[in-house]
Amino acid sequence: xxxxxxxxxxxxxxxxxxxxxxxxxxxxxxxxxxGKTLGMIxxxxxxxxxxxxxxLQLINSPPGKIVEGEILFEGEDLLQKGFSExxxxxxxxxxxxxxxxxxxxxxxxxxGNQIMESILxxxxxxxxxxxxxxxxxxxxxxxxxxxxxxxxxxxxxxxGMRQRAMIAMALSCEPKLLIADEPTTALDVTIQAQILNxxxxxxxxxxxxxxxxxxxxxxxxxxxxxxxxxxxxxxxEYADVKTIFKHPKHPYTQALYDSIPRLTDTKKRRLEVxxxxxxxxxxxxxxxxxxxxxxxxxxFCKEEEPPLEEVNSxxxxxxxxxxxxxxxxx
Amino acid sequence: MPEIILLEVxxxxxxxPIRSGLFSKVTGYVQAVxxxxxxxxxxEVLGLVxxxxxxxxxxxxxILGLIEPTKGDIYFEGVNISQLxxxxxxxxxxxxxxxxxDPYASLNPRxxxxxxxxxxxxxxxxxxxxxxxxxxxxxxxxxxxDPRYKNRYPHEFSGGQRQRIGIARxxxxxxxxxxxxxxxxxxxxxxxxxxxxxxEDLQAKLDLTYLFIAHDLSVIKHISNxxxxxxxxxxxxxxxxxxxxxxxxxxxxxxxxxxxxxxxPTFEKKQIILSGEVxxxxxxxxxxxxxxxxxxIQHGCSxxxxxxxxxxxxxxxxxxxxxxx
Numbered sequence: 001x002x003x004x005x006x007x008x009x010x011x012x013x014x015x016x017x018x019x020x021x022x023x024x025x026x027x028x029x030x031x032x033x034x035g036k037t038l039g040m041i042x043x044x045x046x047x048x049x050x051x052x053x054x055x056l057q058l059i060n061s062p063p064g065k066i067v068e069g070e071i072l073f074e075g076e077d078l079l080q081k082g083f084s085e086x087x088x089x090x091x092x093x094x095x096x097x098x099x100x101x102x103x104x105x106x107x108x109x110x111x112g113n114q115i116m117e118s119i120l121x122x123x124x125x126x127x128x129x130x131x132x133x134x135x136x137x138x139x140x141x142x143x144x145x146x147x148x149x150x151x152x153x154x155x156x157x158x159x160g161m162r163q164r165a166m167i168a169m170a171l172s173c174e175p176k177l178l179i180a181d182e183p184t185t186a187l188d189v190t191i192q193a194q195i196l197n198x199x200x201x202x203x204x205x206x207x208x209x210x211x212x213x214x215x216x217x218x219x220x221x222x223x224x225x226x227x228x229x230x231x232x233x234x235x236x237e238y239a240d241v242k243t244i245f246k247h248p249k250h251p252y253t254q255a256l257y258d259s260i261p262r263l264t265d266t267k268k269r270r271l272e273v274x275x276x277x278x279x280x281x282x283x284x285x286x287x288x289x290x291x292x293x294x295x296x297x298x299x300f301c302k303e304e305e306p307p308l309e310e311v312n313s314x315x316x317x318x319x320x321x322x323x324x325x326x327x328x329x330x
Numbered sequence: 331m332p333e334i335i336l337l338e339v340x341x342x343x344x345x346x347p348i349r350s351g352l353f354s355k356v357t358g359y360v361q362a363v364x365x366x367x368x369x370x371x372x373x374e375v376l377g378l379v380x381x382x383x384x385x386x387x388x389x390x391x392x393i394l395g396l397i398e399p400t401k402g403d404i405y406f407e408g409v410n411i412s413q414l415x416x417x418x419x420x421x422x423x424x425x426x427x428x429x430x431x432d433p434y435a436s437l438n439p440r441x442x443x444x445x446x447x448x449x450x451x452x453x454x455x456x457x458x459x460x461x462x463x464x465x466x467x468x469x470x471x472x473x474x475x476d477p478r479y480k481n482r483y484p485h486e487f488s489g490g491q492r493q494r495i496g497i498a499r500x501x502x503x504x505x506x507x508x509x510x511x512x513x514x515x516x517x518x519x520x521x522x523x524x525x526x527x528x529x530e531d532l533q534a535k536l537d538l539t540y541l542f543i544a545h546d547l548s549v550i551k552h553i554s555n556x557x558x559x560x561x562x563x564x565x566x567x568x569x570x571x572x573x574x575x576x577x578x579x580x581x582x583x584x585x586x587x588x589x590x591x592x593x594x595p596t597f598e599k600k601q602i603i604l605s606g607e608v609x610x611x612x613x614x615x616x617x618x619x620x621x622x623x624x625x626x627i628q629h630g631c632s633x634x635x636x637x638x639x640x641x642x643x644x645x646x647x648x649x650x651x652x653x654x655x
Contacts (some may be wrong), residue, residue, distance in 0.1 A: 043518040158607050188381035190604045193589035218591030241595045259523035261552030263590050271527055274520035277488045
């Protein structure tokens with residue numbers, strides 16, 4: 001496809017630990033279109049954060065290692081690039097914001113200083129010009145009296161303000177892709193609404209792409225254009241947001257949707273339960289990784305792993321139910 | 331069914347002193363809870379919802395007597411517990427238990443889960459020896475766990491299982507009231523449903539009453555019969571769940587509901603984005619505490635705090651817009 005910005009193919013990132021090999025990301029596939037938002041949803045340990053960190057190669061090595069796969073950004077494989085080339089992309093063409101804005105900002109530098117760092121590194125601006133740009137960025141993300149805030153330290157800002165400062169930092173070099181790893185999980189709902197609106201607004205104004213990682217289906221429905229559902233280190237379903245919510249194919253996606261209480265429920269209903277527990281990356285189940293918790297599982301689901309197959313050109317699902325040969329057993 | 335009041339809270343206040351300087355002089359107060367009144371009927375689930383720092387957890391702990399109120403009274407089955415002797419209070423506490431948010435921090439890692447669940451029985455001398463062992467096994471079964479796990483330690487269990495252990499511990503003394511303080515917020519989405527369903531089943535089976543504290547409005551809607559909304563230490567609205575969610579009267583409730591992301595991409599909603607953030611409870615705004623973020627602010631909002639009045643039957647709201655002329 002022409003309009004793809006980033007394509008991740010069969011990505012595998014493992015962590016070699018004393019307890020064994022944690023296969024945090026184990027054959028992940030997804031695509032991000034230009035100017036669109038990809039929502040990645042999954043539970044803890046499904047590999048969503050590690051996938052994001054792998055794109056920027058921010059995996060601590062050892063114990064972590066990207067063992068296989070391709071990450072095509074504007075047609076070039078990031079995994080083939082050297083350290084200095086990646087450094088030119090990080091914070092410049094691709095930038096990232098994190099869940100906990102307090103721990104991802106340096107407490108001993110002013111926020112102005114920290115935002116300026118990436119501007120000075122990537123852009124050919126003098127300190128004075130960079131300072132002006134920082135103030136413009138802080139204003140853009142809705143921080144009031146930016147010329148004063150620029151000299152404040154992270155502890156002087158509230159949680160919502162810190163996340164805004166993080167966004168200002170991430171946007172300072174006009175990235176083509178913004179990776180947001182649970183950016184609103186630590187925030188209250190009214191502040192979450194402010195931040196999500198800000199990200200949406202900036203995306204529309206600048207035409208950048210966004211990868212939004214979250215465990216909240218509501219956030220996905222609100223911001224995403226496309227959705228990838230991750231389970232146990234793999235993508236199990238990929239489609240546009242309407243299809244994911246209105247016609248989900250994978251039993252996990254369906255069960256996930258039925259298991260959450262919804263504000264729009266008018267009648268009292270019993271929540272659907274996904275039995276069992278979220279699998280541990282040290283020891284993923286054999287065959288289809290969802291089979292121990294799947295109510296449709298057949299004996300071959302335990303032995304063989306289903307491939308990610310196309311239902312139609314914009315909808316992929318990893319389940320034997322939709323497989324030409326195996327499908328008839330369901 | 332006649333409604334019997336199990337717990338009543340009147341004008342409850344908790345102010346924490348702020349000390350500073352060489353002699354730790356009191357220089358101000360954090361008004362965590364500032365005049366909260368409500369009651370919980372037997373067999374109902376009262377949801378208490380609000381953003382971080384609104385005082386909802388403090389209310390839960392005050393009710394259990396884990397912290398002393400600065401002012402106000404708590405009546406449990408008609409008995410004023412703020413005036414009880416220590417021994418009598420201890421007797422009464424059997425009837426009130428708590429389930430905590432963090433299933434990792436709330437279980438002692440050095441005790442077996444049998445020990446953890448059996449400890450309340452030991453402290454209150456209600457069962458010993460084999461009887462206690464049997465009771466622990468029974469409790470584990472009730473919460474859907476294998477009694478053979480008794481001799482294992484908390485680290486061997488997942489978050490959802492640990493939360494079940496916490497629930498079994500809370501049930502061990504056959505309480506009447508359980509304060510559930512964000513019991514599912516630390517759990518994965520698929521595990522949340524398991525725990526919510528378990529709490530609902532237990533309530534029906536054991537005739538329990540819950541004070542359900544959470545920040546997630548969807549969870550609160552699902553489980554509660556009535557809901558109280560807190561903002562900066564005060565209750566701003568209290569009503570039956572359906573009524574509150576379909577006809578919110580307080581501007582804060584309205585904004586809060588509109589801010590919840592709805593898991594439906596085709597859902598059109600009127601979004602009210604609140605500007606600014608929650609003011610500090612050290613120095614709350616005069617008059618109505620919400621006025622600094624309110625879109626309907628009018629003359630007089632900054633003078634006196636609006637009282638909680640009954641706007642329609644069973645629907646209480648603290649806002650001057652609802653005052654009858």
